[in-house]
Amino acid sequence: xxxxxxxxxxxxxxxxxxxxxxxxxxxxxxxxxxxxxxxxxxxxxxxxxxxxxxxxxxxxxxxxxxxxxxxxxxxxxxxxxxxxxxxxxxxxxxxxxxxxxxxxxxxxxxxxxxxxxxxxxxxxxxxxxxxxxxxxxxxxxxxxxxxxxxxxxxxxxxxxxxxxxxxxxxxxxxxxxxxxxxxxxxxxxxxxxxxxxxxxxxxxxxxxxxxxxxxxxxxxxxxxxxxxxxxxxxxxxxxxxxxxxxxxxxxxxxxxxxxxxxxxxxxxxxxxxxxxxxxxxxxxxxxxxxxxxxxxxxxxxxxxxxxxxxxxxxxxxxxxxxxxxxxxxxxxxxxxxxxxxxxxxxxxxxxxxxxxxxxxxxxxxxxxxxxxxxxxxxxxxxxxxxxxxxxxxxxxxxxxxxxxxxxxxxxxxxxxxxxxxxxxxxxxxxxxxxxxxxxxxxxxxxxxxxxxxxxxxxxxxxxxxxxxxxxxxxxxxxxxxxxxxxxxxxxxxxxxxxxxxxxxxxxxxxxxxxxxxxxxxxxxxxxxxxxxxxxxxxxxxxxxxxxxxxxxxxxxxxxxxxxxxxxxxxxxxxxxxxxxxxxxxxxxxxxxxxxxxxxxxxxxxxxxxxxxxxxxxxxxxxxxxxxxxxxxxxxxxxxxxxxxxxxxxxxxxxxxxxxxxxxxxxxxxxxxxxxxxxxxxxxxxxxxxxxxxxxxxxxxxxxxxxxxxxxxxxxxxxxxxxxxxxxxxxxxxxxxxxxxxxxxxxxxxxxxxxxxxxxxxxxxxxxxxxxxxxxxxxxxxxxxxxxxxxxxxxxxxxxxxxxxxxxxxxxxxxxxxxxxxxxxxxxxxxxxxxxxxxxxxxxxxxxxxxxxxxxxxxxxxxxxxxxxxxxxxxxxxxxxxxxxxxxxxxxxxxxxxxxxxxxxxxxxxxxxxxxxxxxxxx
Numbered sequence: 001x002x003x004x005x006x007x008x009x010x011x012x013x014x015x016x017x018x019x020x021x022x023x024x025x026x027x028x029x030x031x032x033x034x035x036x037x038x039x040x041x042x043x044x045x046x047x048x049x050x051x052x053x054x055x056x057x058x059x060x061x062x063x064x065x066x067x068x069x070x071x072x073x074x075x076x077x078x079x080x081x082x083x084x085x086x087x088x089x090x091x092x093x094x095x096x097x098x099x100x101x102x103x104x105x106x107x108x109x110x111x112x113x114x115x116x117x118x119x120x121x122x123x124x125x126x127x128x129x130x131x132x133x134x135x136x137x138x139x140x141x142x143x144x145x146x147x148x149x150x151x152x153x154x155x156x157x158x159x160x161x162x163x164x165x166x167x168x169x170x171x172x173x174x175x176x177x178x179x180x181x182x183x184x185x186x187x188x189x190x191x192x193x194x195x196x197x198x199x200x201x202x203x204x205x206x207x208x209x210x211x212x213x214x215x216x217x218x219x220x221x222x223x224x225x226x227x228x229x230x231x232x233x234x235x236x237x238x239x240x241x242x243x244x245x246x247x248x249x250x251x252x253x254x255x256x257x258x259x260x261x262x263x264x265x266x267x268x269x270x271x272x273x274x275x276x277x278x279x280x281x282x283x284x285x286x287x288x289x290x291x292x293x294x295x296x297x298x299x300x301x302x303x304x305x306x307x308x309x310x311x312x313x314x315x316x317x318x319x320x321x322x323x324x325x326x327x328x329x330x331x332x333x334x335x336x337x338x339x340x341x342x343x344x345x346x347x348x349x350x351x352x353x354x355x356x357x358x359x360x361x362x363x364x365x366x367x368x369x370x371x372x373x374x375x376x377x378x379x380x381x382x383x384x385x386x387x388x389x390x391x392x393x394x395x396x397x398x399x400x401x402x403x404x405x406x407x408x409x410x411x412x413x414x415x416x417x418x419x420x421x422x423x424x425x426x427x428x429x430x431x432x433x434x435x436x437x438x439x440x441x442x443x444x445x446x447x448x449x450x451x452x453x454x455x456x457x458x459x460x461x462x463x464x465x466x467x468x469x470x471x472x473x474x475x476x477x478x479x480x481x482x483x484x485x486x487x488x489x490x491x492x493x494x495x496x497x498x499x500x501x502x503x504x505x506x507x508x509x510x511x512x513x514x515x516x517x518x519x520x521x522x523x524x525x526x527x528x529x530x531x532x533x534x535x536x537x538x539x540x541x542x543x544x545x546x547x548x549x550x551x552x553x554x555x556x557x558x559x560x561x562x563x564x565x566x567x568x569x570x571x572x573x574x575x576x577x578x579x580x581x582x583x584x585x586x587x588x589x590x591x592x593x594x595x596x597x598x599x600x601x602x603x604x605x606x607x608x609x610x611x612x613x614x615x616x617x618x619x620x621x622x623x624x625x626x627x628x629x630x631x632x633x634x635x636x637x638x639x640x641x642x643x644x645x646x647x648x649x650x651x652x653x654x655x656x657x658x659x660x661x662x663x664x665x666x667x668x669x670x671x672x673x674x675x676x677x678x679x680x681x682x683x684x685x686x687x688x689x690x691x692x693x694x695x696x697x698x699x700x701x702x703x704x705x706x707x708x709x710x711x712x713x714x715x716x717x718x719x720x721x722x723x724x725x726x727x728x729x730x731x732x733x734x735x736x737x738x739x740x741x742x743x744x745x746x747x748x749x750x751x752x753x754x755x756x757x758x759x760x761x762x763x764x765x766x767x768x769x770x771x772x773x774x775x776x777x778x779x780x781x782x783x784x785x786x787x788x789x790x791x792x793x794x795x796x797x798x799x800x801x802x803x804x805x806x807x808x809x810x811x812x813x814x815x816x817x818x819x820x821x822x823x824x825x826x827x828x829x830x831x832x833x834x835x836x837x838x839x840x841x842x843x844x845x846x847x848x849x850x851x852x853x854x855x856x857x858x859x860x861x862x863x864x865x866x867x868x869x870x871x872x873x874x875x876x877x878x879x880x881x882x883x884x885x886x887x888x889x890x891x892x893x894x895x896x897x898x899x900x901x902x903x904x905x906x907x908x909x910x911x912x913x914x915x916x917x918x919x920x921x922x
Contacts, residue, residue: 017297017539018262021045022286026059028052032282035272036074038082040095040584041617043274045287046071051084055617056625058644062098067091073270075114077122079135085111090124096597103139106131117154125149130161142174153189153197160197162186167199167208180215182206190229192236192249200226205238207251220245220254232273239268244281257281264288274619276579289619294573295539296334298322298566303336304329305343307541309561312551313354315362320551320559322566323351328364347377353548355389357396365389370398380413388437388548392429399424405436418450419443426506426548428467435474437464442476458490459483460502465547468507468515475515477504482517482526498531500524506550508558510571518545518560523569530668534569537624541565579618580671581625581662587613587645588676601678606759608651608680615644616662616671625662628669632657650755650806653682695757698768702750705775752806763805770798789856789865790822792831796854799832803839809849811839816855821863826918827898831865833887834914838869842912845871859917866915874912878905888914 022030027045034046042053048070052059072085084091087110090101100107105128113125122133130143130152143149143161152161158177159170165185169177188200197208198218205221208214221238228239236247243258243266258266265285272280279290300307304324311323319332327343328351329336343349346366353365364371365386370378385401395409397416405416405424421440428435433446441454442464453476455462460481468475473486481494481502494502501519508516515526522535522543535543542564549561558569588595589611590603603610616625628638629646633656639646646658661673749771756763774795793815800813835854842850853868874881882903883889892902895916906913 016257016261016263016293017291017295018264018288019291020264020286020288021054022264025286026052026054027286028061030286031269031284032287033269034071034073034085035270035280035282035287036076036082036084037272037274038076038093038095039080041275041579041582043280043617043619044074044082044084045282046074046084046086054619055615056619058615062093067098067100072110072112073114075116075122077116078120083114083122085114085124087111090126101133101139103131103133105129105141106139112148112150113152115152115154117159118156123152123154123159125152125161142170143168151186151189153191155191155197160189160191162189162199165201178213180208182215188226188229188239190231192231195250198229198236200229200238202226205229218251227267227269228271230271230273232271232279237271237279239271239281241267244268244271262288276619278619291537291539292534292574293539294570295534296568296570297539297541298331298336298568299541299564303338304566305338307565308546308563309549309566310350310352310546311354311365311548312559312561312566313356314551314553315356316360320553321354321362322561323354323364325350327351328354345376346371347382352385352387353389353399355391355396357391358394363389363391363396365398367401387424388427390427390429390434392434395429397427397429397434399427399436416443416445416450418452420452420454425465426467428469430469432469432474435467435469437467437476439463442467444474453485458485458492460492460494466504466507466518468509470509472513475507477507477517479503482507493526493531498529500531500533505545505547506560508550508552510552510558511556512571516550516558518550520544523558523560534574535624539567541567581616581618581664582671583614583616583627583660583662583674585612585614585658585660585674585676587611588678589613597676601676603678603680605653605681609647609649610651610678611645611647612658612660612676613645614660614674618664625664627660627662629658629660632659651680653680655679699750702771749802752802756805767802767805770802774798785828786825787828788822789817789824789826789863792826792828793817793822793854795829796832796835799835800839800852807843807850810843811850811852813852813854816853818856818858821856821858824863824918824920826865827894830891830894830916831867833891834867837887838867838912838914842869842871862918862920864915864917866913868911868913870911873907891916 021027027047028051029047029049031048032045033048036044038044038053042055044051044053050061050066050068051063051071052061068084068086068088068091070087072087075083077083080095082093084093089109090106090111091098092101106124106126110127111124112127115123117123120135124131124133127148129141129147130149132140132142134140147163149161149163152159157172161168165182167180167182167186169179171177182199182201184201184203186199186201190198192198195207199206199208202225203223205218205226207216207218209216225241226238227241230237234249236249236251238245238247243256243263246255246257247253257263263281263283265283267284268281270282272282274280277292279293281288281290298304304322306324306326308325309322310325313321315321319330322329322331327338327346327349329338346364347369348366350367351364352367355363357363362373365388367385368383370381370384370386372378384403386398387401388399390397395407398406398408400422402422404419404422405427407414407416416436419436419438420443421438423439424436426437433444436443436445440462441452441459444451444453453459459476459478460483461478463479464476465479466477473484476483476485481492481499482504484491493499499519501521503520505518510516517524517526522533522540523545524531524533534540540560540562542562544562546561546563551559553559556571558571560567560569585597588597588601590607591609595601614627616627618625626640626642627644628640630638631648633654634648634651656678658676659673661669662671663669749767753764753767753771756767797815804811804813831854835852838852839850842852851870855866857864857866881888882892888903896902899916899918901917904915
């Protein structure tokens with residue numbers, strides 16, 4: 001028999017999906033002796049060198065003053081306060097501030113253990129005795145015999161605490177009920193319902209029976225030093241100096257967890273369960289997170305010949321067959337075995353399909369042929385790439401990579417005619433017929449008739465990778481989504497309605513008839529009409545699945561293969577519901593200075609460059625969380641990204657509300673959004689008398705110029721009405737358009753100058769100087785109507801310098817004007833508005849830096865002037881922007897009148913290019 005050929009087996013320890021965090025990941029020090037979680041969901045780590053907290057991505061340090069050193073334990077009370085026991089006293093964190101508890105006997109004491117009783121009293125075990133802190137935060141000394149108390153536990157009707165080797169029990173009136181002496185110092189205590197009190201010592205563990213008050217040694221822990229005893233879900237976890245032990249509630253079925261199982265170090269101080277269901281073990285070499293225990297990984301270290309998994313099959317009374325790119329393996333009772341002799345006889349080491357016939361004789365499809373347990377390699381398939389196998393009604397169905405499909409039965413080998421493509425990814429054969437998933441659609445063979453489904457029939461994509469047919473209809477997995485056909489009705493699922501990734505490599509059913517999809521980004525489970533998702537963050541060996549590498553075993557576990565290993569999923573052990581991701585704002589900076597997060601934030605007008613930091617604490621999928629943010633009062637759209645901070649610059653005065661909401665890797669925004677309200681007060685200028693005088697003088701002059709320009713507009717408008725029929729009308733029309741733009745530019749520049757006058761007068765002076773030059777050039781040009789390219793480009797350079805003073809490094813520009821073209825005459829004031837349009841609209845469309853380019857190129861008849869800037873493509877046609885009330889329409893009309901052609905627009909390489917041509921007489 002085949003299973004006798006298993007010559008190499010690996011009785012390796014079961015590997016557990018641990019993820020370790022050390023000093024390299026942000027811990028103050030790698031010896032983690034305590035862990036906790038606050039009301040917001042932050043994970044707290046206590047080390048020999050202080051504390052830190054972790055939101056799933058970022059580690060920060062609330063103890064900036066280094067008040068705390070070694071941390072013994074954490075405890076979250078009913079009011080959401082986090083209590084911290086350290087060797088420098090007792091500390092409390094209320095969500096905003098970390099302070100020392102001011103009770104004098106505890107200030108300099110070493111605090112060892114904390115616990116809460118049923119009346120919400122906080123009990124403190126310390127080097128100076130036993131204390132009780134009531135809900136009003138009044139501290140009472142209960143046991144002040146100068147005894148060092150290292151551990152305690154609050155029972156239903158009594159308090160248990162240890163002094164050296166002595167175990168004491170107090171009733172509600174703080175009277176001693178009993179006292180026991182143990183053979184070694186007591187290091188850990190915990191009560192287990194229906195079992196009694198578990199007592200950990202430096203030389204083993206004991207059980208105190210609640211019936212006869214008798215101390216009983218617990219077998220298996222002799223001479224082991226215990227550090228902690230935790231009850232997590234339905235299991236008891238014991239941390240020792242020689243690894244951790246996981247037991248049932250009756251202390252049976254112990255399972256050792258140490259370095260051989262993936263733990264970073266064998267010394268385990270604390271074992272903690274976070275609210276997402278992950279188990280954390282604090283060791284001498286970091287904090288180890290045990291990912292979802294429903295996932296068991298099998299890798300090369302466990303005996304697999306390769307971690308690239310292509311096929312899976314369960315054979316009765318044999319186990320799970322695993323096809324890899326380096327031969328076959330078999331898994332029985334979590335032990336990996338490799339049939340060395342069998343692998344040598346296969347046509348190829350790349351095993352893409354496994355199946356058994358009615359006699360339980362195994363067939364193996366490889367990339368170079370088909371192999372049968374009884375007959376060996378089948379010569380008719382020599383060299384063929386076998387992708388899929390299925391056995392039904394005494395026939396073996398065979399799918400290949402390039403030669404279509406075959407059926408092999410008593411009547412011999414027959415070709416399946418009429419398939420839409422010769423590449424067959426998967427075959428499903430049952431009482432509903434035979435289904436072929438191919439490169440160009442799905443084929444269904446039923447009673448000798450072949451029917452083909454493609455995109456015209458409702459498939460999301462023509463490349464069909466997987467198929468699952470039963471009484472509930474047929475599920476079809478494609479390269480771009482999932483389809484369900486039932487009773488001539490089709491329902492499609494893609495990323496638009498909940499799928500995290502649309503490539504469907506395989507389809508599986510679990511014991512509850514829920515559909516599972518293997519994708520490029522993990523496993524997706526369909527429940528009614530919504531998806532939940534699982535990835536390597538949850539315990540998969542790798543998130544990218546492989547075609548056909550999925551199996552539902554007889555015990556209803558799921559087996560899934562990837563390019564980096566095999567994973568068994570215990571569906572019944574999965575966390576039923578994922579916790580929502582609530583968002584919290586933790587930072588509000590103004591010009592790099594942190595501002596306290598008060599209920600009302602009121603800023604002065606110049607405090608308008610802000611940065612807001614936020615997070616959604618999540619230990620399992622922190623780096624997979626995305627955030628949508630919106631600053632109400634500035635824009636009405638949401639911005640989606642993975643960054644945990646946003647910046648806003650040059651905010652105008654007004655009231656604002658910042659909103660942030662988190663989306664987990666399951667694709668839903670299911671948590672509470674964070675809101676932050678703030679106000680920027682209107683501007684009020686109070687400067688020295690000479691600065692005020694200068695500003696008022698300049699403003700008066702510029703106001704007069706502005707009024708004068710408006711009067712010119714009125715005069716030109718009347719001239720256009722009276723001279724519309726001749727060339728004077730055209731010239732007057734041009735001057736009107738020219739003059740209409742000047743007030744707009746002057747107003748914008750004045751606003752910029754006013755903005756910098758208070759804090760940066762040098763910049764204001766530079767702006768006003770350049771503005772004065774531009775106005776002078778504009779008046780001169782207005783009399784002529786035409787100017788040289790050199791004058792126009794100088795005008796643009798002054799404008800861009802003004803804007804660069806405002807935007808600093810966010811604005812870059814490049815101007816190229818060959819000297820041979822500098823004297824060419826063009827209509828005045830036609831280039832600068834195009835440059836201004838590029839700057840203003842460029843910043844609106846693209847929130848990153850701007851690079852404006854202005855250059856001239858020669859043509860057969862003259863030259864081409866081009867203005868270019870980076871931005872997303874236009875959402876409307878460019879022609880719709882050429883209208884009379886828009887600067888582009890103004891310029892286009894002038895150019896058509898004076899030059900005979902208007903503006904030209906082109907979008908390429910992520911940039912807008914607006915240009916116009918000028919013909920030069922030879």
